Amino acid sequence: MSSTTTNTATYKFNHTMFRIKDPKVSLPFYENVLGMEMFKESPGGDFTNYFLAFPAGFEDKANASKEEKAKMQLNREGVLELCHNWGTESDASFKGYASGNDEPGRGFGHIAITVDDLEAACKRFDDLGVKFKKRPEEGKMRHTAFIYDPDGYWVEIIGQTKL
Template identity: 35%
Template sequence: MNEASGQFRMMHTMIRVLDLDKSIAFYTGLLGMTLLRRDDYPDGKFTNAFVGYGPEESDTVVELTHNWGREEPYEIGSGFGHLALGVTDIYAVCDALAQQGAKIPRPPGPMLHGTTHIAFIEDPDGYKIELIGLDTM
């Protein structure tokens, strides 16, 4: 462990979203996160919503940023990879997500060069979320 490791804590990842309500519904409804807070910034013309599986004080969360007046989808870019969530019974989780209308561009199955089972889903803005089968690691 290096000296700096005790000085830092991963707090959140921010993604820009076109329709904040749709994104909150996806992360809370389909992925079971909790809406931790939602703050409007009228002078900056944006709203931030924080979602996650635990409080911001102890858990890493996702910040959804909605810039007011934006009508065009964001370009995700070639540098962004994905968010990752661990799940138990990845096949049942993916079946349930599919029944709720989630996009699953990579169905669950073993990694190409490993035994861990993974899947990829997409949020309403096209951000990829990797699901990792915790029971297959």
């Protein structure tokens, strides 16, 4: 063990990464359906990573350029990284990635976002043709919905409660 000390009170949960089949499908879902902003694109040798977050998380830097926001990435929370391995979008034999909710590979469950009005958000998702896993009126958890992203990952939708 190193003798260097670190303060865990300064740690932040920065991001989660999903592998995606086609950025031309996934990016519009996260940007136009969920309202996230892609603030950084990082190509590698045979893949591209896209970093998205809700604009509100940039706080007083809302008018910053993409480059300025990219520099802020490691100092904020709630970032979603989408990793596109080149060629999957045109490979007819590609069966997609495991979402973590089915066998084999059960483990990862979902990400969650809060919305101002659950009923209105669900209506908007219906209007946009988003596929639901669970609607608020179904099952025991009446305060949540689950939708699918283009790759079959679950996104939990939770209505904000008024205090």
